[in-house]
Amino acid sequence: MASTQVNPTRMELTRLKKKLATAVKGHRLLKDKRDELMREFLDLVRENMALRRKVEEGIRRANTNFVVARAGMSEEMLRTAVMAPRQEVLLEQGVRNVMSVDIPVFTAKMRTPDPSDIYSYGFAFTSGDLDDAVKSLSDVLPDMLRLAETEKSCQLMAAEIEKTRRRVNALEHVIIPETKSGIRYITMKLDENERSTQIRLMKVKDMMLEEAHGYKKKQEA
């Protein structure tokens, strides 16, 4: 604390003591927040990884199916087939609060409840492989939505954990030690002042007694 200037006064001491109490309380709270966030995050990120592997595998399979479908149809035919979709996915977005982090909750709604509405084309002029491809992609969709939710949540929580960790560290390693050494400095300075006042008083008393009674002269005589 020697680097920064502190006024060695009682008022400053009281202020620093209050600051220390707040910092310690804040540190404890933030640490709890960090631990809880971390716990939630680890669960979520494991789920995220599992979903991602599943979705990537599903999309890979669907893509293979689409390549096969494409091989059996003309380019124009395919483009026309997928041009006017009958199904539409609408997304309702809610917010869940985990330890002051807002994370999204997505609920998907299909415009029509009929599961066969994903086939937006007539079956007469398209290959059966296209049906398989569309079906395989449609099977992945629920996982994809869930993936979007968890992955976004993980990103937001990771950012918040990083921020909280920095705060905890700053409090633990900078603010609290600095305040403590400031308090020590002031206490010592005040004690020192008190001692020096004491000595001064004793000295003055000696001088006054000397003047009143003149011990030294009596001794010499």
Next chain:
Amino acid sequence: MYKIAVMGEYDSIYGFATLGLDTFPVSGREEARSTLRRLAEGNYGIIYMTEALAAELPEDLERYGGQLVPAIIRIPGVHGNTGAGIQGVKDSVEKAVGSDILFGGEA
């Protein structure tokens, strides 16, 4: 009510149109950028983007990373999986924990 968008090269994404997602085939960085901005400011809650395209727009993804919506999610394209999506999950673990303690050993 939000909608869902899919961005990438046409071959990778046309299938999603049948499911009722809005597909936006883009080619080239600038076009992708302006489309992404339009979608993000528009009514899209989730934007799925092929890994190849996402690799070209790292700053833009970072800009939307801190916001609640849109969630920009990388998906593998028709040309195969680059591993960028998995890497993204590992990155967030690394950001939160300090090092990748969960999936470090896995490929």
